[in-house]
Amino acid sequence: MRDARLGVDPRLSMGLCCAALLLLLPALLPAPCQAADITLSSRTYLLYYEREVTGGADKNFAPLYEYLSADARNLGDKPLSFHFYGWGRLDLSDDTDDDGHSGELGSAYFQYLHPTGNAEMRLGRFFFTEGTAAEIMDGIFLKARTPVGFGLSVFGGVPVERTITSTDTGDSIYGGRLFFARPGFAELGVTYLMEKGDFRGDDREMVGGDLWVRPGTGVEISGRASYNVSTSALAQQRYVLRLTPFSRLDLAVGYEEYKYKDLFQTALHPAFLSPSVDPNDEAQIVFAIVDIEVASGLTLEGGVKNIRHDASDPGDATRVEAGLRYAYNDGKDLGGLSAAIVSADRAENEYQEYRVFATCSPGPWRFSLDALTQRYKEQISGIKDAYQVVGSAGWQVLPYLKLSGDVTYTRSPRFTEDYAGLVRASLDLGITTGGK
Amino acid sequence: MMRRNVFAILAGAVALAMFMGCSLVSQTESVPPKHPEELAAMRADCRECHEDVSTGALKPYASFRHSLVFIKQHSMYASQGQNLCASCHAPSFCQTCHVRKDELKPSTKMGDRPDRVLQHRGDYIVLHQIDGRLDPGSCFRCHGNKNDTRCQACHR
Numbered sequence: 065m066r067d068a069r070l071g072v073d074p075r076l077s078m079g080l081c082c083a084a085l086l087l088l089l090p091a092l093l094p095a096p097c098q099a100a101d102i103t104l105s106s107r108t109y110l111l112y113y114e115r116e117v118t119g120g121a122d123k124n125f126a127p128l129y130e131y132l133s134a135d136a137r138n139l140g141d142k143p144l145s146f147h148f149y150g151w152g153r154l155d156l157s158d159d160t161d162d163d164g165h166s167g168e169l170g171s172a173y174f175q176y177l178h179p180t181g182n183a184e185m186r187l188g189r190f191f192f193t194e195g196t197a198a199e200i201m202d203g204i205f206l207k208a209r210t211p212v213g214f215g216l217s218v219f220g221g222v223p224v225e226r227t228i229t230s231t232d233t234g235d236s237i238y239g240g241r242l243f244f245a246r247p248g249f250a251e252l253g254v255t256y257l258m259e260k261g262d263f264r265g266d267d268r269e270m271v272g273g274d275l276w277v278r279p280g281t282g283v284e285i286s287g288r289a290s291y292n293v294s295t296s297a298l299a300q301q302r303y304v305l306r307l308t309p310f311s312r313l314d315l316a317v318g319y320e321e322y323k324y325k326d327l328f329q330t331a332l333h334p335a336f337l338s339p340s341v342d343p344n345d346e347a348q349i350v351f352a353i354v355d356i357e358v359a360s361g362l363t364l365e366g367g368v369k370n371i372r373h374d375a376s377d378p379g380d381a382t383r384v385e386a387g388l389r390y391a392y393n394d395g396k397d398l399g400g401l402s403a404a405i406v407s408a409d410r411a412e413n414e415y416q417e418y419r420v421f422a423t424c425s426p427g428p429w430r431f432s433l434d435a436l437t438q439r440y441k442e443q444i445s446g447i448k449d450a451y452q453v454v455g456s457a458g459w460q461v462l463p464y465l466k467l468s469g470d471v472t473y474t475r476s477p478r479f480t481e482d483y484a485g486l487v488r489a490s491l492d493l494g495i496t497t498g499g500k
Numbered sequence: 501m502m503r504r505n506v507f508a509i510l511a512g513a514v515a516l517a518m519f520m521g522c523s524l525v526s527q528t529e530s531v532p533p534k535h536p537e538e539l540a541a542m543r544a545d546c547r548e549c550h551e552d553v554s555t556g557a558l559k560p561y562a563s564f565r566h567s568l569v570f571i572k573q574h575s576m577y578a579s580q581g582q583n584l585c586a587s588c589h590a591p592s593f594c595q596t597c598h599v600r601k602d603e604l605k606p607s608t609k610m611g612d613r614p615d616r617v618l619q620h621r622g623d624y625i626v627l628h629q630i631d632g633r634l635d636p637g638s639c640f641r642c643h644g645n646k647n648d649t650r651c652q653a654c655h656r
């Protein structure tokens with residue numbers, strides 16, 4: 065059975081082939097167009113931790129992860145690029161799942177960026193955000209803006225999703241956004257998205273609007289709203305007023321509202337569906353966020369979020385948080401502390417959270433410490449508090465290679481006492497080939 | 501049926517590209533694909549060098565100062581101009597969090613970066629019971645139809 069571990073996910077194989085092709089691309093192209101700026105980034109993580117499994121036995125886990133991203137820009141001295149991102153896991157000790165390995169092709173796409181009008185084309189697998197759409201897709205994306213300010217984007221392909229319900233993921237996805245933008249003053253857009261699939265018996269069909277307006281210096285109003293065509297109702301809306309009257313003050317106040325049955329109609333995750341949630345519930349959220357640089361390097365951050373529900377079950381709640389951040393060592397290092405208090409109608413939803421962290425970077429070394437504690441009003445599994453401390457030490461071995469390691473201590477309702485280790489190797493290479 | 505749809509989309513996209521590519525594209529300079537200078541790892545403040553409006557993103561550079569306000573509202577700015585993000589961040593940067601499936605949470609991958617604003621620090625499996633009850637919409641954005649590998653252990 066051990067041989068099965070040697071099998072590689074087809075998607076991952078394809079991704080690795082794409083990465084190899086990408087690196088060979090300059091050599092494969094005809095001589096006059098061999099130019100390319102290639103960057104390669106690798107993050108390797110080896111974790112080590114112990115877990116008690118069903119039956120009371122202890123198992124040691126040592127998953128090895130590799131996250132690889134590569135970008136080849138300026139292909140053939142043209143505004144053409146290829147981008148790749150993917151990860152893979154191999155279990156070096158006890159298996160973390162049935163296979164002992166896993167992986168994913170995150171993205172692999174060609175991109176053409178036109179020198180003007182922010183026109184672009186993407187082809188392959190990519191993550192995109194456009195108006196009220198934010199998707200990962202195997203397909204094509206096109207966008208351009210006209211001289212008078214109107215613009216259009218279209219996209220289409222196969223959605224890249226996961227499901228842990230009995231509902232299949234979507235078969236195809238397409239849509240577009242019509243927008244108008246006046247530089248420095250406003251941008252308005254209307255997005256249409258259709259995903260063919262058996263979502264609660266209907267396709268996923270959404271029409272959304274997005275807005276950004278700057279009526280004066282230091283004042284911005286933005287908003288987004290999505291209408292679910294399948295349920296014939298406004299699923300979600302969110303509006304924000306952002307004020308920056310002084311260069312050191314940034315303040316936002318906003319309102320958000322969503323209806324469970326309309327927003328979660330397309331969920332592929334049972335936590336968002338009945339009976340886990342009441343589909344008739346609605347949430348209204350009022351929030352404020354502030355960021356003030358009170359002195360050079362010293363920033364005060366804060367926020368308030370009030371959540372109200374139509375249904376009495378979850379109850380209402382308010383989260384208040386405040387923190388300080390201080391940058392030192394020419395901005396290379398930061399220290400901070402923060403506190404958050406959640407008060408709620410129901411005691412089971414109340415908790416407090418406190419955090420302190422600091423970094424220190426002498427020469428090629430970097431050390432950091434991060435401590436977090438949470439205090440629950442009501443016990444969870446018989447425990448009322450949780451702690452986690454992460455200590456990290458890193459060494460910049462070479463300009464393009466850094467080695468670091470973390471030790472994490474956790475005590476929580478899930479762990480009586482848990483220590484976990486992580487070793488990290490970060491490699492960043494940049495190469496320019498050919499060219500003029 | 502699905503294949504026919506995809507072909508129709510591709511044909512439409514190519515037609516649109518040709519149509520737009522002729523002369524209808526604005527002559528305003530696009531966002532450069534890569535920031536011409538290396539940037540420090542700390543929170544970005546475009547105002548250190550830029551005072552005007554970004555020709556590509558069509559918004560003032562001041563809007564993109566990476567304050568806590570911007571970080572918590574970044575999706576709005578990205579949804580109207582993802583190219584500006586990609587000018588300074590690697591294209592895969594968004595996928596540190598926005599992925600189909602991932603097994604390591606960002607705060608584990610970046611345990612050496614406590615200065616970063618990252619989701620789900622600590623033993624969040626415990627705390628998500630409360631946050632999820634109170635504001636499931638905030639979970640839905642990332643976990644509604646993807647990024648649910650860890651959820652699968654309990655939610656079936």
